[in-house]
Amino acid sequence: MLNVALPKGRLGEKVYAMFEAAGYECPSIKENNRKLIFENEERGVRYFWVKPSDVAIYVERGAADIGVAGKDILLEYAPDVYELLDLNLGKCRMAVAAPNEFHDDEQKTLKVATKFTNIAANYYASLGREIDIIKLNGSIEIAPILKLSDVIVDIVETGTTLKENNLEVKSEIVPISARLIANKSSFKFKGDDIEKIVESIKKQVQAND
């Protein structure tokens, strides 16, 4: 039985469609109820919906053999998993944004507000820049407006939210998209099944490009 952790929400539904097209369907998942675990014994697959930021933990700890997680989560928490495929879904970028008129005074410590403290710390360490990280859990965009921070490090999809708050992207850190990940131990013992899924989904991704 292959255990698959899917991120709850629209991304998860798109990902399930890819698994279904790969021959790992589980019709009960489409029933309108509040169940979180769905199994198709015949196909040897069990899906479960989890919070997107928790997928990597389920996979790293072996509760799920494979799963789909955003690259932002993989970079932030650095789970010890295989990253087998870029699904090219949920594409966006991790970027530094600041008020349009912002000028970086390099003589001062840069105040950075973010949910992604490790990504921000690693990025500025690579530039050798001294920063003060302010960990926030949401509404990051208002931090520089209220002078809580000089800049923010956050996910930018279309840039509309930034624009509406008079912010703009100052530099891009890394492109983000959904990735298919696998538990390292599961890959040793269920490798054939996992590779079959990866190959089929890879073809779908290439066809969509």
Next chain:
Amino acid sequence: MIDNSILRNEEKAIFALRELYGKYGYKPFKMSKFEEYEFYIQNKDFLVSDRIIAFNDTNGKLLALKPDVTLSIIKNGEDIDGFKQKVCYNENVYRVSENTHQFKEIMQTGVECIGDINLYDIYEMIVMAAESLSLISDDFVLEISHLGLLSSLLDNICKNSSFKNEAIKYISDKNAHDLARICDENDVAENDKNALQKFVSIYGERNNVLQELETLDEYVNKDNMNILKTLSYMLDNLSCSGKIKFDFSAVSDMNYYNGIVFKGYINGLSQSVLTGGQYDNLLYKMGRKSGAIGFAIYLDLLEDLPNEKAGYDVDVLLLCDDKTENAVLINTVNDIINNGKTVSVQTADTGKIRYKELKNIKGGV
């Protein structure tokens, strides 16, 4: 005589593994619980984490609880021509858990061979690693990589050290897509990029891997390739040969390891339980002339293996009260034990003890 069935998985493993290592002439090495703190600070590059539990001894000297065993073994050895120090150990180490970020006691068993290491020594170590895993479970995989081969392949493609470090990370993650991205960002030639992509996809059955590697012969160091070929041939005769595979994603810390490295997995456990390899770099840094190879098994992970005895705590729950005569109670307990069963004497069935059979001698005379 100890009844094996009462032992936990990790306790059974300790006995079986020590017996195994003894067969190959590895002597148990008992070390002190503490080391001087300064010693770890000098060698912190070789530690998994630089966070160490330190405390003052009664004479004011700063000591540390061991975060690592190998360093202590090397410190105490000497280089003698023609002699290989072969030791095994079973020790607790104290490290910060990556999950809880708090200190954790980890039970480790391992072996080290220090001296003029040759191909037989590498073979012997891999055989012992495979036999160790098979003592824990039949369903295991031992994967072998060669860091020298990986390093020379990357040097042939791009000398930039930050590219190399990133590429190693992506190879260890089997992440071909980000590997392609950094190749593009670093203007790596298309042929070289394709070779790297191919390299990530090569793993599994040893002969297949060797055949696939032949197609990358302009990138792969011949000496390292020959070591893998000879080693694979030597391993062919083992009964568990099919469970020993080549996988270049088994990348261990290159500060510490060089040459052959390996990792062992057991079906049902979510992470590798065995890690090892050649660590000549560490000895060189410590001023030793010898080479070295060894491995460690993380016994605390074996807790997660299913235990045959799960489901109940004792065979018989024996209930008695103040009116039960002591002689009756003692005789009943002895009868149960003499019949090869386990018993817990209680005054009530509170639901805290899981049992197969309930025996009530309350008021018994």
